[in-house]
Amino acid sequence: KTTFSGISPSEFFYRNRDLAGFSNPAKALYTATRELVENSLDACESSEILPNIYVRMTPVVDQLDSPEPRTYKLKVSDNGPGIDPVKAPDAFGRVFYGSKYKLRQARGMFGMGGTMAVLYGQITTSKPVVIYTSTDGKKFHKFTLRIDIQKNAPVIINKEIIEGKGSTGTTVELLLTGDAFRASTKVHDYFLESALVTPYAEITFVDAQGKMFYYPRSTNTLPKPSQETQPHPHGFDFEGMRRLIEDTDDKNLHKLLTNNFHRVGATTSTNFFKFAKIDHTSSPKDLSYENIVKMVDAMHSYESFLPPDSHCLSPLGKDILNAGIMSELSPEFSTIAIRPPSAYSGFPFIVEVGLAYGGNVGSGGVKLFRYANRIPLLYDEGSDIAWQVVKDLAIDKKRAYKIPDNAPLALITHVCSTKVPFKTAGKEFLADRPEIERELKNAVREVLRKLRLHLSRQSSQEAVKRR
Amino acid sequence: KTTFSGISPSEFFYRNRDLAGFSNPAKALYTATRELVENSLDACESSEILPNIYVRMTPVVDQLDSPEPRTYKLKVSDNGPGIDPVKAPDAFGRVFYGSKYKLRQARGMFGMGGTMAVLYGQITTSKPVVIYTSTDGKKFHKFTLRIDIQKNAPVIINKEIIEGKGSTGTTVELLLTGDAFRASTKVHDYFLESALVTPYAEITFVDAQGKMFYYPRSTNTLPKPSQETQPHPHGFDFEGMRRLIEDTDDKNLHKLLTNNFHRVGATTSTNFFKFAKIDHTSSPKDLSYENIVKMVDAMHSYESFLPPDSHCLSPLGKDILNAGIMSELSPEFSTIAIRPPSAYSGFPFIVEVGLAYGGNVGSGGVKLFRYANRIPLLYDEGSDIAWQVVKDLAIDKKRAYKIPDNAPLALITHVCSTKVPFKTAGKEFLADRPEIERELKNAVREVLRKLRLHLSRQSSQEAVKRR
C-alpha cells in the first residue's frame, strides 16, 4: 500500500542538507560563516551603513583534545540596522522567509541561508541559537531560539531586553560541528576575496586557532545601494504575465506594459504592440490564451526594448576591480571589461571581467576568481559557466590570443543581477543561462584581445631591442 | 522600511528553477523527461511489475518553422501500479509531497521531480498537464490540472473517468518549451545508459524528429525490491535522536536502541552502552542534554555496530554490470568491485565500480559513466566526488597502476543508498560525503590493482614472445 506524505521546507533541507552546502563538517563551517557574513554585509549596505563585521570561531574548550571534526562556537556581529524584533524569530527560524524576495541586487535571495546555519547547528549540537539585535541602539533584543523543523517555525526558548550602548546591529551566536582545519584555506580565502570587493567594509576575523585577520576599510565611499525595480520585458514568462493580468487594474494593454515593466514608455509600448500585431487598446482581462502566448513570445523576440538601467544593480566598477587586482596580483599588465546591462528571463544583469598578466601573477595555469553579487565563489569551479567560458577562450583557444603555455594569467569574473542563477542552494556556482554565457564570452574576449595587443607590442618591442 | 514575506515551496522553485535542473530549454527538456521516466521505473519496480515505458517528444505543429527553442509535447506512459486518484493531484501539483520519504532505495527522494516538470511546462506554455492513471485496469482517472504556484497546491481543471483496457498504469502529458536539438545527445545517452542498468525494462523512446529507439527487455528477472528499514546507528544525528526520544514509549535506552535501529540486537546494544559509559537501564525521557550528546557522539565513534544489510538497497550486482560492460564497451579486459554495505549519517549505502580496458574502449582519456540509485548522471562530472576519486587514482596516480597515457580505459561507478547525497535538486552530481568518498576510493583502487596485474602479465607475456 503506497502511503503519501508532505514535508515542510525545513524538514526538506534537514533531510537534504547537501543541497544547501552543508555536506560535511568543513564545508558546513564554511557555509555557515558565509551565510551570516553575507547577511551582515547586505543589511549594512541597504541601510547605507559602513559595515563593521566581527567574526569569531572558537573551539568548545572540552573538545580541544578530540580530533576534528569538533564543536565550534561561531559568532558574527555587525553594526547594521538590526532586525525588527517581531520579525527576527521568523528571519532565523523559518525557511523561505526573508526581506530579499525583491527585484534588486543583494547577496541574499533564497530566504534560507541564516536559517540553514541555525538548523545545521541545531541538528549537530542540539544547542539553540542566540540572536542579539537592536534597531535603535538603546534596546537590544536577545532571543534564544531553536527551530521546530517539522513545522518550519521558530520556538522562542528565551527572550530578554538588554541595555544598548548606542549603536544598532545584530549578533548571531551558534554552536555547530565543524572541521576548522580542513576548512581553513577556503575560509581564509573567502575573507580575503570578500574584502577585495568590499573596500568600504572593515572585517575582523578571529579563526579557530585564535589568530586575528584584520581587513581595514580603504574607502569611506559606500556603493550606491541597489534600488528595487520592475521586471524587464525581455524573457518575462507566462506565469508572470498570468499573475500580472489577474491582479491588474490597468484598462488596456498599453498601460499594462508602461505601468509594470522596466523602461517601457509610451513609444516603446506602441512599437512593441505593432511588432506583436496585438491591439494595445484591448483590455488585459479580455485577452485570449492565444493572444497571451503571442504577447509573451513577442516579448522574447522583440529586439528594441531599452536595455535595463543599472539602478537595481550594484556592479563593482573599474575602481574597485583595479584596486583589487593591483593589491592582490601586482601584475605587469591588467585590463577590465564592463559589459552594458542586459537581461535574462526579465532579470537585469551586468558582467564585469578583470584580467591580470605577468608581474606577480603566478604561472602554471589560468587562475580564475569568480564572484556573483559580490560573493566569492570558491567551490565547484569546473561546473561554473564562468569557468567554461574562460577554459574555452583562454585555454582551448589560447593560440588565437597569442597566450603562451603556462602563462602567468589570472581572470576575475563578476556577475551581478537581481537574481543570480545559482545552480545550488549553497550558492556554489552559476548555471548556464544562455544570456549570461553570451555576456561572459563578450567580456572575456574583450580583455583577451587587449592582452593580445599588449603581448604582440611586447614581442615586437623585444624584437626591436634585439636588432 | 524592511518588509518581510514568506513564500511557498513551489514559489521558491518557480523563482529558482535552476536549482531543480531547469536552467535552459535543452536542460529542461532533459530534466523533465528524466523525472517522469524515473517515476515510472520506481513505480514498476516497487510493485514488482516488469516495466514497459513509452516516451514521446512531439514538436507542436505550428512551431515547426520557428527555430529552437520551441514548444514540445512530452508524453510518458507506463504499465505501473497507477496512482490512488485521491492522491494523484497532490503527487503532481504539490512540491515536497510524495511516497518516497522512506528509508529504502528509490530513484525518487525529494517529492518534487514530477511536480517540477509540470511546473516548468506551465510557466513556459501556460498549458495544464493531463494525467491518466488506473490502479485496477478497469477505470482510468483523467485529470487536467495546473498548479497554484503561490499556494503550492493543485487546481483540478477537469476530471473524467475513462474505460480501462485491463492494465494498470500512468500516463503524463505536458507541453513545455524545450530545445530538442541541443538536448539530443544527452537525452539519447540517458536512455542508452538507463537501459544498461535496467535490462528488465522495455523502453520505447520516440524523439523529437519522430525517430524511434527501442530498448528491449533482456531478462524477465526483476531485482528484489528494496525493503524499508530503520536508520543505522552510525552517524545518526541529534535531531533524529531528539525526535526518537520525544516520540518513544521505550522504557529504557537498551530497548530504544534495539527497537529503533538497523541490526542492533541485545548484545550490540549492551556492548555499545558499555563503550559509551551510559547506563542502558535509564529511561530515554530522563536523559540529560549532556548524556544525549554523549550517546550521539559515541554512536559516531563506536566501531562495532554491525554493518548494514542490503535489504533496503538494490545494488546492480555483477551480472548487470558485466552485461552492460560487454554489450556497450566490448573491452579486452574488465573487472568489477562491489563494496560491502556501509553507512553515512545513518544511511546505508553500497558502492559498485566496473572497469573496462582495451578492445573497443576508445583511447584518449579516461571515460567515466556515473550512476546513483540506477540513475545515469550526465552533467557536472567535474564536481562529482566519483570523478574526483577517478581523477586522483586513475589519472594523477596512473603511474602507480602502470596505466599508459591516453589509455583505452573506462570506469563505471554506481552509488546506491537509502539517501543519495545529491548536491543539486536536479540530481546532477554527488556531494563529497567522506564515507562515500572512502568507499569509492576502495572500489576504484581494487579494480585498478586488478588492471595493473593484467597489464603487467600482458607485458611480460609480450616480453616472452619477443624472445
Ligand SMILES: Nc1ncnc2c1ncn2[C@@H]1O[C@H](COP(=O)(O)OP(=O)(O)OP(=O)(O)O)[C@@H](O)[C@H]1O
Ligand atoms: N545581520 C542581519 N542584519 C539585518 N537583517 C538580517 C541579518 N541577518 C538576517 N537578516 C534578515 O533575515 C532575513 C533572512 O535571512 P536568510 O539568510 O535566512 O535569508 P536571505 O538572506 O533573505 O536569503 P539567502 O538564503 O539567499 O541568504 C534576511 O532577508 C534579512 O532581512
Ligand SMILES: Nc1ncnc2c1ncn2[C@@H]1O[C@H](COP(=O)(O)OP(=O)(O)OP(=O)(O)O)[C@@H](O)[C@H]1O
Ligand atoms: N508514473 C507513476 N506511477 C506511480 N506513482 C507515481 C508516478 N509518478 C509519480 N508518482 C507518485 O507521485 C509522487 C511524487 O512524484 P515526484 O516525482 O514529484 O516526487 P518523488 O518521485 O517522490 O521524488 P523526486 O522529486 O526525487 O522525484 C511519487 O512519490 C509517487 O508516489
Ligand SMILES: [Mg+2]
Ligand atoms: Mg542570507
Ligand SMILES: [Mg+2]
Ligand atoms: Mg520523482
